[in-house]
Amino acid sequence: MRSVSSTSFLNFKLLKLPEMKIFKYSISAIALSIVAAGCVDKTDSFSIEAYSDLVINEIAANDGRxxxxxxxxxxNNSDQEKDLSELGLYLFDEYFDGRQIASFEGKKLQPKERLVVSTGDETLNTGFASTSNFSLVLGLSPDKGIVDRFELGDKGKLALPGSYQRMPDMTGEWKNTPAASKGQENRVLTLDNTKPNAIWLWSSHAGEWIENDGEIMKNMKALGYDHILLNFSAFETESKIKTTAQFLQLAAETGMMVHVWMQAFYQGGNWISPVIDAENRYDQDLFDRIVAEAKMYVEEYGAQGIHLDYIRFGGTAHKHNPSEEITAVGAVTECCRQVREGIDAVGENVVLSAAMMAEGSAAYYYGQNPAKMGKYVDVFMPMIYRYHGGSVKDGDETCKTRARLFTTVTDRQVWAGITSYEYEGNNVKSLPAERIREDAELFANQTDCSGLVLFRYALGTFPDVNDLWD
Structure with missing residues (x-):
């Protein structure tokens, strides 16, 4: 800027009044222009630039649940510290038109750091639901200085432990995911990025798994068990669902995949034949019920896997072959096909697994043919239980032969199901970690099995299996 000398100032005082008015007006106009330009620059240029690479990264819209x-x-996806003090989160939905629901005064985010605001600790002052349209704005105000925005649009309703996540983390498009990654790198758990070690878990143990901030669950994760087969009874009553909801959320945060362990052809202590022999047809009503149940677990509870137990006859399959078209093997396979089709319609990458009888005559007695079922099943879990009543123990060669019944006829994954207990006479006796690890190594090192399933939690001391399949 040019400096103003005293001579110029004296000359300025000698100007005539009309010219003075014009000059004053010009100065005012220029000043206003400068101020206005400065405000625009601060809000829309300088301030926004300071907040670049700050993103809304994940959302769990659970109001009403x-x-x-x-x-x-x-x-903060940048390599610079970001001061959030001037920013707010603003909600637009059927109730609010730009209401501020969170502020960040005094908050700073380091590079790649995350900040979660929640109704749980009241850092978020209201909830909102995925069942009705909403949008969120991160900015200086609801309509100015907008740093990032989320629009629900057609992203769909969330499952109970699910969230909307940017994929890839911090940079990608929005994705409706079945399990949240709260406070962690956004990801969807799959068979490819988890260890192939699972636990059959009765619902009666779900409560203890979430006690003390999930101490047991986190310990199992640390030991290398990334998959939980949670019994369907966990979803039967309102009181159980309360525990299950917390269980599912904690599993998501811990990085464990939850598969719902269903009973297909066995209910209330009785076998249900999927073949109506007198009418030479399959029991489609039974199939519909099983499919609807599986879809419900995926849609409502974000199940990342459906585990079909009792997907077989109770030893009488050979009596249910009324024609060449309608057979026991065909019934089991057709049920798998319909479940596969049903869960694929409501979820992505949902794992379908089946508990299998590890016997050479399984097709004849149980209607299970892994070669046919493998068109629809992702993981076979043969129950290769080597310990029997009377202190009987199957030898290594017998166990390996039973594993080959599956590994030689299908390219699907085969996870050996083994027990965490033996029998002392006819009494169950828990196994120490060393013995369970020894049994597991037999399948890992001497068969083509690709995973492990332990039956069951609360019996035996579970060993560390992190390196079992390395």
Whole structure:
């Protein structure tokens, strides 16, 4: 800027009044222009530039659901510290038109750091639901200085432990995921990025798994067990669902995949034949019920896997072959096909597994043919239980032969199902970790099995299996 000398100032005072008015007006106009330009620059240029690479990264919209919180994750995808003090989160939905639901005064995010605001700790002052349209704005105000925005659009309703996540983390498009990654790198768990070690878990143990901030669950994860086969009874009553909701959320945060362990052809202590022999047809009503149940677990509870137990006859399959077209093997296979089709319609990458009888005559007695079922099943879990009543123990060669019944006829994964207990006479006796590990190594080192399933939690001391399949 040019300096103003005293001579110029004296000359300025000698100007005539009309010219003075014009000059004053010009100065005012220029000043206003400068101020206005400065405001625009601060809001729309300088300030926004300071917040570049700050993103809304994950959203769990759970309003209206019991036992779970609504929360939002903000992430700093830059290599610079970001001061969030001037920013707010603003909600637009059927109730609010730009209401501020979170502020960040005094908050700073380091590079790649995340910040979660939640109704649980009241850092988020209201919830919102995935069942009705909403949008979120991260900015200086609801309509100015907008740093990032989320629009629900057609992204769909969330499952109970699910969230909307940017994929890839911090940079990608929005994805409706079955399990949240709260406070962690956004990811969807699959067979490819988890260890192939699972536990059959009765629902009666779900409560203890979430006690003390999930101490047991986190310990199992640390030991290398990435998959939980949770019995369907966990979803039967409102009181159980309260526990299950917390269980599912904790499993998502811990990085464990939950498969719902269903009973296909066995209910209330009785076998149900999927073949109506007198009418030479399959029991489609039975199939419909099984498919609807499986879809419900995926849609409502974000099940990442469906595990079909009792997907067989109780030893009488050979009596249910009324024609060449309608057979026991055909019934089991057709049920698998319909479940596969049903869960694929409501979820992505949902794992379908089946508990299998590890016997050479399984097709004749149980209607299980892994070569045919393998068109639809992702993981076979043969129950290769080597310990029997009367202290009987199958030898290594017998166990390996039973594993080959599956590994030689299908390219699907085969996870050996083994027990965490033996029998002392006819009494169950828990196995120590060393013995369970020894049994597991037999299948890992001397067969083509690709995973392990332990039956069951609360019996035996589970060993570390992190390196079992290396």
């Amino acid at each position: 019991n036992y779970v919180d609504t929360w939002i994750e903000i992430a």
